[in-house]
Amino acid sequence: MADFDTQVDVLVIGAGGAGLAAAIAASDLGASVAVVEKLPRPGGNTGLSTGSIPGAGTRFQRLAGIDDNPQKMTADLLGLSGDHDATDLTRMLSERSAELVEWLVDKAHIRLDIIKDYKHVAHSVPRLHAPASRKGADLVHDLVAAVERRGVPIVLSNPVVDLILGKNGEVIGATTRTAQNAVSRIGAGKTILCVNGFGASQQMLAQYCPEIAGAMYSGAKGSEGEAIRWGAQLNARLGNMASYQGYATLMYPHGELLSWTTIEKGGVLVNDKGLRFGDESIGYSGFAAPVIAQSGKVHAIFDQRIRDIAAKEPWFKEILDMGGAKKAIDVPDLASKLAVDPAALQKTLSAYGQGSDEFGRKDIGIAPLQAPYWYTQVVGGLLSTQGGLMIDQHARVLDKTDRTIPNLYAAGGAVASISGRSGGVGYASGSGLLHAIGLGWIAGTDAANAVANPSHSR
DSSP: OOOOSEEEEEEEEOOBHHHHHHHHHHHHTTOOEEEEOSSSSSBHHHHHSOOOEEOSSOHHHHHTTOOOOHHHHHHHHHHHHOSOTTHHHHHHHHHHHHHHHHHHHHTSOOOOEEOOSOOOTTOSSOOEEEOTTOOHHHHHHHHHHHHHHTTOOEEOSOOEEEEEEOTTSOEEEEEEEOTTOOEEEEEEEEEEEOOOOSTTOHHHHHHHOTTTTTSEEOSOTTOSOHHHHHHHHTTBOEEOTEEEEEEEEEETTTOOBOOTHHHHTTOEEEOTTSOOOSOGGGOTTTTHHHHHHOSSOEEEEEEHHHHHHHTTSHHHHHHHHTTSSEEESSHHHHHHHHTSOHHHHHHHHHHTTSSSOTTOOOOOTTOSOOSSEEEEEEEEEEEEEOOEEOBOTTOEEEBTTSOEEEEEEEOGGGBOOSSOSEESTTOOTTHHHHHHHHHHHHHHHHHHHHHHOGGGOO
């Protein structure tokens, strides 16, 4: 048996939403748990998000008069993503989404509200639940507080450098290394990989996700693909490796997100000729590639009515108040500020929202747009990769023969997502957090049960 510096029932690697949810779930079932995180603060991509988690059929929806169910949610998600390597996860997470949201509120005491102002990409009814601030940082704050109330340690600046294997190839823990180069060997009955994807690795992007390689990356800096590397050593099966979450409207040059509400409610994107170049309503992730493909500057344009609607989102109001978008009194003024041909821009804005759309856009919000206009330069970027390890319904990692790798679980960015087989079009609003926090909850629950009852490991 290997010598360890410390031992726990469940070791969680990564302190983003997935890892924090896993720690809460496992601790509540009586397991001893530790969380290790490579960066100096918790949060990962969860902290950079709007904190939105979709749930179908929650009591919060019912109180708001929203009729929803898991079957409708599954149809919405698969209608956008199409069939992919993790279709079964789409169905399972949809079916358990209401239970997840209510567990977060009732057991972990996470503060979530139903978002009734908008549906966002792919959802046919309002089903996103988020902090009142619409800030993922507040969701992380509540998750960390829940972990700390349970006495579970979160060890920061402590990256895992290797998994430790037993004599039969089973995972029995991990080796960590501090910034001072101190090494620690942690033994674990079960290990849950909650590291992020590989968005910060140009080498892996070029190999697996070349469509988005080279784009501005605005995700968590620690997303360097450890799960893929460790999985390769264990003959793990991978899925949906060319899939990613893009964002079509990163505000240039500072990289803040332009709220997609500005586009969903009727805003448009124009190139340096003053022309639209596609159907913006395919979503912020799907439209990232068309934005990146433009050779010159791209601007988002919306009007005062849309600005006022988007400003209801507290996080975006802060950006607007800091001058994140600028005003133009009419089309000639707008054309001058965008440095585009005024006749071309006038033609673009006059045609948009009047009859059949040249790019097939059907959802035009409250368009046609009206003066005064608001505008900001944007670039397309990468928020997260969506490919990773294949797992079963209990979040146990599968090898290439579809057998579980003993004692190893995975959740969040480490796992093949529910966002389609390739590209950015299949990413639905909130699906990343559903996938991360939902699978963390499932992994933590199953891991703790398996430790308590070894016969539970099927």
